[in-house]
Amino acid sequence: MASQDYKFEGWLGNDPSSADGKMVWGEFEPKPWEETDVDIKISHCGICGSDLHTLRSGWGPTMYPCCVGHEIVGTAVRVGKEVQHIKLGDRVGVGAQSDSCKNKNNDCPECAAGNEQYCSHGGMIGTYNGKYSNGGKSYGGYATYNRTPAHFVIKIPDEIPNALAAPMLCAGATTYVPLKRHGCGPGKRVGIIGLGGLGHFGLLWAKALGAEYTVVIGRSDSKREDAMKLGADKYVATNDEKNWVQENARSVDFLVSSVSSSKMPLREYLSLLRVGGTLIQVGIPEDGPLSVPADALVWSGVNIGGSLIGSPSEIREMFELAAEKQVKPWIEERPMKDANKAIVEMEEGKARYRYVLVNEQ
Incomplete structure (x- = not known):
């Protein structure tokens, strides 16, 4: 599938009131494509408390417009030429981090040790509300498609359904x-x-x-x-x-x-x-x-x-344990079209215990 065959659209927060269920659907421009990237057709995205903190600028100023969601699962529909571990058609996921320096210059002790979430050279770039080194902005998973550097794209084990895998990622x-x-x-x-x-x-x-x-x-x-x-x-x-x-x-x-x-x-x-x-x-x-x-x-x-999230290697290890022990989180699937209602109910404490948005097309 070529990049022009699909649009990146999703629920956008334009100001702090978006956390009150006032996100608006619209098109956004993903980071400029690099041959180390993967495009994902999103099937599921979990709703995390971090989404609400970010929508209302609770942890500092948000770069509006912002499309939140960092428990992303779907299908790889475009894979860069330099990517080795992901193939077209793979079921894949992205958690709360979408980039770091990845030890490109061999001088980052955190990335070298597999602690990418604590990267001190370029920092921990979030799956949404972040800036990539090529100038692009990161947009999350309340959307149709997602583009993420492949190092932070995780293959989902066959034993774990998409809906259950999504909230595991964060x-x-x-x-x-x-x-x-x-x-x-x-x-x-x-x-x-x-x-x-x-x-x-x-x-x-x-x-x-x-x-x-x-x-x-x-x-x-x-x-x-x-x-x-x-x-x-x-x-x-x-x-x-x-x-x-x-x-x-x-x-x-x-x-x-x-x-x-x-x-x-x-x-x-x-x-x-x-x-x-x-x-x-x-x-x-x-x-x-x-x-x-x-x-x-x-x-x-x-x-x-x-403790802050997990590195790619730790997420893979977690998935192995989940598959072996048949770990099944308590989730409730909600249509992507009802994202505004779902985040309000999440804030009200109604989730038992994770809402997962589903693209129904």
Whole structure:
């Protein structure tokens, strides 16, 4: 298929009000074609909280117009001459990152080590709202087609349907990577803070990696039943259980926090860690910085850190685990034409636990 045979069209946010369900459908110009690129006919795209943060300029000024969506799955319809690992017709996906320096000059320690998401030479270029080295702008997956440098295009295993693969590319990788890097496996006890799109993946990965014990920490009791169906050994409702801190003190080796609020009870969360335990923050609050209680770190000998998405190699590794363990996220498919309604309902917390937009043509 030649490039002129299709148009790049999608839902465009033109100002912060677009996050309120006011995106408009229109045509956009992808990055100038290079022979290291892949064009994808999009079949599915997950809705991520990052999409809403970006549409409303919550993490800084957005380069409007912006087409969000970085859980993209579809079919490769144009493949550059320099691309080796993707062929025409392959089922492929793109996550939250679409470019980095990729160690072109052999002087980027992060890219050389397979940590492209932390690239210090040219930076982490997002799948939307980013600028490529050739001057082009990145546009996401609430659209008909996507163009991405092939290094960040991932082949989808045959065992995983498109709709399930889509949310794994961001939400899945964001929670898989810190668990894997910090040794989640047999004999380990894991806590997941917040049961949403990210949190439910954290629970699924902890189980798939063989954790001995898993607990989900939420504010209310409303998601207890879901947590248990997803495989949790315990659920803690912090607003409803008076002694939740004392009853769960020093009970887990790792905590993964998907909460995006600076008002989270961080001191109490840290008290749940065993000596030497680690809390990894993956949610990024819009409402201000986190205040870290130094004494809670010192007196319990615990650690706090962060984690950002996953590299291409880590996403491939995650897909292998998902195929082997038959990991199945909880999703609800929504027509691409209803994207505005879907993002509003996502913001209202109605997703259980990931909306996936579907191009129906």
